[in-house]
Amino acid sequence: MTIDFDAEIIAHLEQVRRLQKPSGVFTASAHDVATGYDKAWLRDIYFMTLGFLETGEIEVVQKAARALLEVFVRHEAKISWAIEHRPHETWQRIHARFNPETFEEYWEEWGNSQNDAVGEVLNILVELELRGASVIKTDEEREVVQKIINYLVALEYWQDPDNGIWEENMEVHASSIGSCVAALEKATHVAWLSVPPEVIEKGKAALRTLLPRESKTKFADLALLSLIYPFAVTTEDETLEILRNVEYHLTRDKGVIRYKLDRYYNQNEDGYSEEAEWCFGLAWLAIIYAERGEKEKAYYYLRRAKMTVTPAGQVPELYYSHTDIPNDNTPLGWAESMYVVALHKVKELEARG
Numbered sequence: 001m002t003i004d005f006d007a008e009i010i011a012h013l014e015q016v017r018r019l020q021k022p023s024g025v026f027t028a029s030a031h032d033v034a035t036g037y038d039k040a041w042l043r044d045i046y047f048m049t050l051g052f053l054e055t056g057e058i059e060v061v062q063k064a065a066r067a068l069l070e071v072f073v074r075h076e077a078k079i080s081w082a083i084e085h086r087p088h089e090t091w092q093r094i095h096a097r098f099n100p101e102t103f104e105e106y107w108e109e110w111g112n113s114q115n116d117a118v119g120e121v122l123n124i125l126v127e128l129e130l131r132g133a134s135v136i137k138t139d140e141e142r143e144v145v146q147k148i149i150n151y152l153v154a155l156e157y158w159q160d161p162d163n164g165i166w167e168e169n170m171e172v173h174a175s176s177i178g179s180c181v182a183a184l185e186k187a188t189h190v191a192w193l194s195v196p197p198e199v200i201e202k203g204k205a206a207l208r209t210l211l212p213r214e215s216k217t218k219f220a221d222l223a224l225l226s227l228i229y230p231f232a233v234t235t236e237d238e239t240l241e242i243l244r245n246v247e248y249h250l251t252r253d254k255g256v257i258r259y260k261l262d263r264y265y266n267q268n269e270d271g272y273s274e275e276a277e278w279c280f281g282l283a284w285l286a287i288i289y290a291e292r293g294e295k296e297k298a299y300y301y302l303r304r305a306k307m308t309v310t311p312a313g314q315v316p317e318l319y320y321s322h323t324d325i326p327n328d329n330t331p332l333g334w335a336e337s338m339y340v341v342a343l344h345k346v347k348e349l350e351a352r353g
Contacts, residue, residue, distance in 0.1 A: 019333045020064070021100045024064050040097070048336075048337045049337075050230060075094065075105070079094060079151055082155075096167070097112075111164075112163070115176040116173070119179035122184075174213065177210070207233060219259075220260070222246065254318075255319060262276065276327070283305040299346060315330075316332060
């Protein structure tokens with residue numbers, strides 16, 4: 001299978017671009033999809049910016065990051081309250097999902113305790129600041145960014161049970177801790193931000209204790225790949241063990257299952273053995289192996305990722321177990337973006353010879 005890297009990158013960036021609203025935020029999937037993925041998620045927006053960030057389209061990233069900042073400015077009073085009182089209900093926390101037009105939070109219960117998503121917003125804001133492409137313009141906005149840090153500290157993110165990347169059961173998640181550690185470390189390089197050094201060390205210590213597990217109930221989990229890319233917070237031994245566990249336990253023909261006995265889009269009525277196969281898992285593995293310089297494995301997973309693209313040229317969220325049938329969240333913006341990153345990184349690896 002030959003891959004036209006440039007043509008593929010252009011085509012799949014366009015798929016993501018179509019999901020951006022005039023407000024600047026991306027919806028998770030098509031604007032008219034009936035699954036609820038016409039809404040905006042902090043996490044999905046972060047991962048959708050990565051394709052543009054990696055390929056140098058900073059203006060697109062800035063537009064999305066600016067919108068994310070405006071969401072947090074709008075909810076500053078809620079963030080300030082949470083810092084003072086520490087939330088005891090999930091609705092009191094920063095919600096991970098919001099209206100892409102009005103920036104208002106959705107108030108129904110949706111696993112609203114998602115520390116990884118908050119860390120990801122901090123990460124992209126600081127990343128642009130360090131690149132000289134800041135979207136933070138006023139003293140009030142700088143204060144809000146500082147409050148994001150204070151919010152994570154107040155929660156004691158390193159030992160705070162949250163709903164995690166999959167928005168499910170409340171427990172301490174390695175992927176949530178890793179997102180916060182990466183963002184806080186990056187924030188230490190911004191002169192006007194204050195990050196207590198001990199809170200980063202506590203996060204790292206918590207990771208060392210929890211890894212290679214994702215959580216108390218999850219041994220192998222697709223979410224763990226985020227600790228390797230984009231957050232880069234694992235040791236070499238941890239990286240190898242995570243990769244080994246994900247590849248051995250979770251990799252399937254059309255994607256990577258999130259974890260064993262995952263019931264989301266599971267075809268088996270009792271939730272066993274027919275876990276949905278998430279397309280971006282294959283691109284994620286290609287990205288990691290490309291960054292490691294392991295050309296053979298990077299190409300292997302990229303070719304497999306390419307096979308998940310539909311005849312219409314879109315990357316779905318997932319395929320039903322052992323089928324060629326994708327779910328309705330097609331295209332999934334996050335999956336499209338990760339495929340672009342994989343293409344870009346393998347192309348760079350190829351150029352190095």
